[in-house]
Structure formats: structure tokens, C-alpha cells
Amino acid sequence: MTPDDGRPRVVVERRGHVTLVGLDRPEKRNAADVRMLRELASAYGEFERDPEARVAVVHGVGDHFTGGLDLADIGPRMASSGGLDLVPDGGRDPWGLIGPDRTKPVVVAVQGTCLTLGVELILASEIAVAADSTRFGQIEVSRAILPFGGATLRFPRAVGWGDAMRWMLTGELFDAAEAHRIGLVSEVVPHGQQLDRALAIAARIAAQAPLAVQATLSNARLAVREGDAAAAARLGDELTRLAASEDAAIGMRAFLTRTDPDFVGR
Incomplete structure (x- = not known):
């Protein structure tokens, strides 16, 4: 070959x-x-x-x-x-x-x-x-x-x-x-x-929450490309979206039970 x-x-x-x-x-x-x-x-x-x-x-x-x-x-x-x-x-x-x-x-x-x-x-x-x-x-x-x-x-x-x-x-x-x-x-x-x-x-x-990782990456890129104000303006909506996710509930249960979370990306 x-x-x-x-x-x-x-x-x-x-x-x-x-x-x-x-x-x-x-x-x-x-x-x-x-x-x-x-x-x-x-x-x-x-x-x-x-x-x-x-x-x-x-x-x-x-x-x-x-x-x-x-x-x-x-x-x-x-x-x-x-x-x-x-x-x-x-x-x-x-x-x-x-x-x-x-x-x-x-x-x-x-x-x-x-x-x-x-x-x-x-x-x-x-x-x-x-x-x-x-x-x-x-x-x-x-x-x-x-x-x-x-x-x-x-x-x-x-x-x-x-x-x-x-x-x-x-x-x-x-x-x-x-x-x-x-x-x-x-x-x-x-x-x-x-x-x-x-x-x-x-x-x-x-091992971290996939949606949160992706949102963090996206917001950081936005700050680089369009400036701090543009990225800051998105933080509230992104936080609300993530807090309503299934992974947020999994993370909270893991915190309360002192166990490792198994995030699902939803």
C-alpha cells in the first residue's frame, strides 16, 4: 500500500x-x-x-x-x-x-x-x-x-x-x-x-452540562466579535433558557445529594 x-x-x-x-x-x-x-x-x-x-x-x-x-x-x-x-x-x-x-x-x-x-x-x-x-x-x-x-x-x-x-x-x-x-x-x-x-x-x-458549555462558548465569541455590550445583552435570556433545562434540574439534584451529575444535554 x-x-x-x-x-x-x-x-x-x-x-x-x-x-x-x-x-x-x-x-x-x-x-x-x-x-x-x-x-x-x-x-x-x-x-x-x-x-x-x-x-x-x-x-x-x-x-x-x-x-x-x-x-x-x-x-x-x-x-x-x-x-x-x-x-x-x-x-x-x-x-x-x-x-x-x-x-x-x-x-x-x-x-x-x-x-x-x-x-x-x-x-x-x-x-x-x-x-x-x-x-x-x-x-x-x-x-x-x-x-x-x-x-x-x-x-x-x-x-x-x-x-x-x-x-x-x-x-x-x-x-x-x-x-x-x-x-x-x-x-x-x-x-x-x-x-x-x-x-x-x-x-x-x-462531563459538564453540554448546553451550558455551548452557551458559554457562544457568549465569549460574541464578546470578541461584537463587543462586551452585545454579549452582556444576551446573558439574561441565556441564563433563563439554561435554568429551565433538564440539565439544570439534574445539576441541582446532584448538588443537594452531593453526587456527580450525569447531564443529558437537554
Whole structure:
């Protein structure tokens, strides 16, 4: 079996309420060609539609998260008038730039090489865990293009203008300690432990009330996009809606009986 004979570039597995999405092209350092990008968008769409999936963990199979774009495949398509068609029917844009918002949280686990679209996947996610082996790079300017997966929008907002420009305009690589210092990743763990740690965080999120998790994510995004006033104006209605849910009653019973709640997402 040859590496490019049609086997999936992205593997999807569900463990309980957690969906694992794996970039699976290790012989190319998980570099993304058009097929991988479309498969990833399909995986995000599947996660969004699955009523039992509450949180996703995105990871890279092998020694690296991703070497970025496979320019041999994608480069010629960038200059074409038709552009790139990366979200198939039923898919969801993993970078959240086109189409409806993702409603459920994503945790990313990275190791080894994490370039360009990999950094942008982190910026589009909620939480990222990095192995101490990870080397990051937003290197598009070294390839005579610009970041087009959201870094120009989100990187300055996430880490501050100076740090974002430092790495986007030089195209230099930086390590996991620097990624943690600037706030790109939430935690740094020894190499090989990143996926387990991401899964532990995801399991903790999945154990919370799903409607409340989704409402929290939605309101925080609203504050970023439209400002504090717009988000504050929605809080009362959202609280009323959540307080009337079946999960709110389950949570109250668990509080009174000092037991762990088993939320149902209704």
C-alpha cells in the first residue's frame, strides 16, 4: 500500500462523548494537501452533527502535528481563478472563516512540527496542549504568501500585536516555552503526554452540562466579535433558557445529594 493510494488523511474516532480527529499522513509530517483539508472539514461537520459528541480533540498521528501546507499540491490551486474549495457538503470550516460557527469546543494536542495551518487550528480552537518537543512557525512570508487560515485575524488578538508580528513577519520558528509564554498554548507537557493530557481536559469538559458549555462558548465569541455590550445583552435570556433545562434540574439534584451529575444535554 503506497502512502497516496487513497487511504484516509484524517481518522475519526469517538470515545464516549469525546471525538478524536487525527491528521494521518505521517510520512509527509501530516502536511495538508487538498484531500486532507476537505477530509478535516468533513470530520468537523460530523462532529458538529453528532448529538452524542460534546468536545473534540484534534491531534497528529506520528512524530509531528503538521508540517503545514503541501505546496506541491495546493500551490498551483492558489493562483487559479477558481480558488480553493476546501469545505465539502456537510463539512464545517475547521478555521471558522466561512460558514456557520462551530457550537462545540475543540482541544488541540500538538507535537514535533506545527507550522502555518497548525498554528491557525490552535488559534481557532479553545484549548491547546503542546509537547515540549514542539516547534511552531507561521512561515507563510517565507513562501511569498500570507497566512490565510485566520492568523492575521486571531494571532494579534490572542497573544498581542508585538508577539504576533514578531513571528508572522519574520517567519522564524519558536519553541513550546515561547508558545506558552505568549499564550498560544495552555499547557506544555513532556513529549508523548500531549494527547493524554488533551483527552483528560476534553473528558472534564464533556462531563459538564453540554448546553451550558455551548452557551458559554457562544457568549465569549460574541464578546470578541461584537463587543462586551452585545454579549452582556444576551446573558439574561441565556441564563433563563439554561435554568429551565433538564440539565439544570439534574445539576441541582446532584448538588443537594452531593453526587456527580450525569447531564443529558437537554
